[in-house]
Amino acid sequence: MSNADSVRVRVFSLNCWGIHYLSKHCGQRYDMIGDMLSKGEHDIVLLQEVWSEKDHLSLKKKLACSHPHSHYFKSGVIGSGLAIFSKHRILDTFLYRYSLNGYPYMAHHGDWFGGKAVGMAVLSIGSLTANVYVTHLHAEYCREKDSYLPHRVVQAWELQQFVRHTSAGADVVILGGDLNMHPQDLGNRLLRSYTGLRDSYLETAKFDGCEDGMTLIADNPFTCKKELVPFEKGIRIDYILFKGSSKTDIFCDSMSTTKGCVPDHPFPYSDHEALTSELRLESHTPPEVGKDEQSKDQDSAGKVAELVDIVTEARTEVKVGLHCAERKRCTAARTGVMGLALLFLELAIATVSWLALGAEQPFPRTSFYLLAALCFAILLTTSLLYIFYTMELKSLQGAEDQMRLAVGSLQEKLRGFPLAQPHNVQRKPPVGDPEE
Amino acid sequence: MSNADSVRVRVFSLNCWGIHYLSKHCGQRYDMIGDMLSKGEHDIVLLQEVWSEKDHLSLKKKLACSHPHSHYFKSGVIGSGLAIFSKHRILDTFLYRYSLNGYPYMAHHGDWFGGKAVGMAVLSIGSLTANVYVTHLHAEYCREKDSYLPHRVVQAWELQQFVRHTSAGADVVILGGDLNMHPQDLGNRLLRSYTGLRDSYLETAKFDGCEDGMTLIADNPFTCKKELVPFEKGIRIDYILFKGSSKTDIFCDSMSTTKGCVPDHPFPYSDHEALTSELRLESHTPPEVGKDEQSKDQDSAGKVAELVDIVTEARTEVKVGLHCAERKRCTAARTGVMGLALLFLELAIATVSWLALGAEQPFPRTSFYLLAALCFAILLTTSLLYIFYTMELKSLQGAEDQMRLAVGSLQEKLRGFPLAQPHNVQRKPPVGDPEE
Numbered sequence: 001m002s003n004a005d006s007v008r009v010r011v012f013s014l015n016c017w018g019i020h021y022l023s024k025h026c027g028q029r030y031d032m033i034g035d036m037l038s039k040g041e042h043d044i045v046l047l048q049e050v051w052s053e054k055d056h057l058s059l060k061k062k063l064a065c066s067h068p069h070s071h072y073f074k075s076g077v078i079g080s081g082l083a084i085f086s087k088h089r090i091l092d093t094f095l096y097r098y099s100l101n102g103y104p105y106m107a108h109h110g111d112w113f114g115g116k117a118v119g120m121a122v123l124s125i126g127s128l129t130a131n132v133y134v135t136h137l138h139a140e141y142c143r144e145k146d147s148y149l150p151h152r153v154v155q156a157w158e159l160q161q162f163v164r165h166t167s168a169g170a171d172v173v174i175l176g177g178d179l180n181m182h183p184q185d186l187g188n189r190l191l192r193s194y195t196g197l198r199d200s201y202l203e204t205a206k207f208d209g210c211e212d213g214m215t216l217i218a219d220n221p222f223t224c225k226k227e228l229v230p231f232e233k234g235i236r237i238d239y240i241l242f243k244g245s246s247k248t249d250i251f252c253d254s255m256s257t258t259k260g261c262v263p264d265h266p267f268p269y270s271d272h273e274a275l276t277s278e279l280r281l282e283s284h285t286p287p288e289v290g291k292d293e294q295s296k297d298q299d300s301a302g303k304v305a306e307l308v309d310i311v312t313e314a315r316t317e318v319k320v321g322l323h324c325a326e327r328k329r330c331t332a333a334r335t336g337v338m339g340l341a342l343l344f345l346e347l348a349i350a351t352v353s354w355l356a357l358g359a360e361q362p363f364p365r366t367s368f369y370l371l372a373a374l375c376f377a378i379l380l381t382t383s384l385l386y387i388f389y390t391m392e393l394k395s396l397q398g399a400e401d402q403m404r405l406a407v408g409s410l411q412e413k414l415r416g417f418p419l420a421q422p423h424n425v426q427r428k429p430p431v432g433d434p435e436e
Numbered sequence: 437m438s439n440a441d442s443v444r445v446r447v448f449s450l451n452c453w454g455i456h457y458l459s460k461h462c463g464q465r466y467d468m469i470g471d472m473l474s475k476g477e478h479d480i481v482l483l484q485e486v487w488s489e490k491d492h493l494s495l496k497k498k499l500a501c502s503h504p505h506s507h508y509f510k511s512g513v514i515g516s517g518l519a520i521f522s523k524h525r526i527l528d529t530f531l532y533r534y535s536l537n538g539y540p541y542m543a544h545h546g547d548w549f550g551g552k553a554v555g556m557a558v559l560s561i562g563s564l565t566a567n568v569y570v571t572h573l574h575a576e577y578c579r580e581k582d583s584y585l586p587h588r589v590v591q592a593w594e595l596q597q598f599v600r601h602t603s604a605g606a607d608v609v610i611l612g613g614d615l616n617m618h619p620q621d622l623g624n625r626l627l628r629s630y631t632g633l634r635d636s637y638l639e640t641a642k643f644d645g646c647e648d649g650m651t652l653i654a655d656n657p658f659t660c661k662k663e664l665v666p667f668e669k670g671i672r673i674d675y676i677l678f679k680g681s682s683k684t685d686i687f688c689d690s691m692s693t694t695k696g697c698v699p700d701h702p703f704p705y706s707d708h709e710a711l712t713s714e715l716r717l718e719s720h721t722p723p724e725v726g727k728d729e730q731s732k733d734q735d736s737a738g739k740v741a742e743l744v745d746i747v748t749e750a751r752t753e754v755k756v757g758l759h760c761a762e763r764k765r766c767t768a769a770r771t772g773v774m775g776l777a778l779l780f781l782e783l784a785i786a787t788v789s790w791l792a793l794g795a796e797q798p799f800p801r802t803s804f805y806l807l808a809a810l811c812f813a814i815l816l817t818t819s820l821l822y823i824f825y826t827m828e829l830k831s832l833q834g835a836e837d838q839m840r841l842a843v844g845s846l847q848e849k850l851r852g853f854p855l856a857q858p859h860n861v862q863r864k865p866p867v868g869d870p871e872e
Contacts, residue, residue, distance in 0.1 A: 071837070071841065072837070073834065074830040074831070074833045074834035074837065075535070075830055075831070075834060076827060076830060077823055077826050077827055077830070079830060089845075089848075090841065090845075091845050092601075092841070092842065092845060093837075093838050093841055094597050094598075094601055094838070095535075095834060095838075096532065097533070097535060099511070099531075099533060115827070115830070120601070161530050162530075165528075165530055165556070165601075165602040166601040166602055166604075168602075168604035168605030168606075169604030169605070170604075365801060365802050366801050366802075366805065369802065369805040369806065369809070370805065373805070373809045373812075376809075380816075387513055387540075390513050391512060391513055391551070394510040394511055394512060394513070394515060394551070395510070395511070397510045398509065398510035398511060398531060401507070401508070401510065401529075402529050402530070402531075405507065405526065405528070405529055406528065409525075409526075409527045409528060412525075
């Protein structure tokens, strides 16, 4: 299965649920995570929700011997929560902050304050250059009525763009993190189809872990069973994805997840399960041009046609978000105008009563000030909301424009395929993805 | 000078100064710009400060024949102001929003509302793939005491990262825009040294335009002479930069700028001068390995050593920004605590006077409400400022971390050069840049 030229890389990914005072046993769990990682069994460690910089520093100290290279990505108000530890040298890092990430007034959901982003680290693995990405997308709080869906779709869109455009010079690409999307969710299909990233769970030769590769399971004492309904057993929302290049092949030899509790410990590492993928990288010479050209063409035509469908679906979702944001902005504007009208009305009444009745029986002072304060509060709040919704609108419009252009380019590409039969191909199940 | 395989590309860049009601003769100037561009003399048109989407749409309509491909980048509250028109097909676009971009409360400077960013368009020029970037960095309002310098340095840092990481697959790279930096400013050196981008003005075989390639000149009736002091004649802050790849060479055959007024028109196109570069792209086979290896090594060692210096300088600037942001955040926190203390004090006095004197002689109502409103306003404002400064801090820290890592990588690289003499090399004037 492997040859002399192959390099083995063990990749670890975990959403650490590191919210002090809110997450249960936070300190003890970090100790457990640190102890486990310091054994040095993993080459690349991708962590999410490391919200406190202190926790990152204590992990860094603990892993100084096993993983001498690390980077913590800072963003937003609290941080991005993203961290990477590596045995291999980190040559360069780069952070892309998603343009949309929930709403600041939804403080109980907290996503906005986290400054969700995708962090990239360029690693030198022997003679190979690996682009390693770690990310965490906006959470899904209610699957039936998911008001954050357009935001998450735009995040997935920006994630695929970032990976695609930054990975041209890389020999291998590895992406790990909490995507907050089920395997067949729109954003997930968009990401995998556009980038060509392959899912460790679907590609692995050997799997040891939870049923269906689930990473948020009912058996974990930290998960809220109610929130999992209608998926009683759990869901799969954490991933390790990978792809090679023209110079390097990549295979997943084995994959595992934790299964709730950890042996010899009173509780699990986190409310999410940890993922470990053992990847094998093999350098090779680029294949000759012309070989199997025709079958590749057909394959590609099918994939492009599928991609057109997915991007079109994403565009629809973004448009739904656009309408929603427009409505909200309109409401903010209308409320603001009402606040202003109320203020003018109050001033008019006060002036009239002052002029007509003199200073003896003026507009009651207490009510006057209370009402004025209310008007100002309304004006300020609606102004801030108006600005925020305008920014949301711009980002959604920007993503929609890019998607429209992408569909155009893809359709142009499709026209270029000599044997393309888009309509038949479109309905054909996609290649190499048993889940679809 | 050229051979059969060469492709000529004329690139145009202009900061359009498109602020309706504030910029002079805005509509008429757009008409002039549209008329000039519709002649089709330019292959790629990069515009900045197209703040109104309406203006973009009317330009798009006017240039539908001459430049059938276009993209308008949306961002921030008003927009990014960035637009691209092209004769060549745009395959893909991507936008990177700078993490720092001034302050929302500096509304009279307006940069924050513009959502400054760098837009990328992947163009197909014959058989070549060109990554074309258009950007506009934060303005410099006072050179002596430039409070936005750390923000602009971070923007330049993020710009070089974005260009470097996204251009690996491109045959040629072209960047145009208003960098708001003089040729020797830190951010400019950072950008050019790190990416290897070359300056049209410095590289051109033939130049026709303002003295020293200036793009903001005293002779332009729209510029404010006072703001140019101490540079009486003007400054050069707009650029067209370019670089080739291992497969493609790129040369600048000629370059020109407008010189204030436009013949047969009452006024110039904008307060900035327009730039036009005629680039020649030549495909070639990658050079043999081993050829001139030693001289290249020495050259590279010199460049890397220079880069270490520049990044270190940038780090220092970012650290200054960090201290400043920390101080401001601290002031916001202290003011907030004072507001809270005042509120408690007021409540205590009101309670005591109510308990001791009964309802007959309470705390004067008017003063009570006014003071309470003031306290709330202080609390709200300082909270918002605290959140904003925390985000600023995180971004600055993030950039500083990345710069530290970059310096480490560069130093490591320097150690690898067999003949590297960093200290001598460091002082050597950089190669191929007559201005430095």
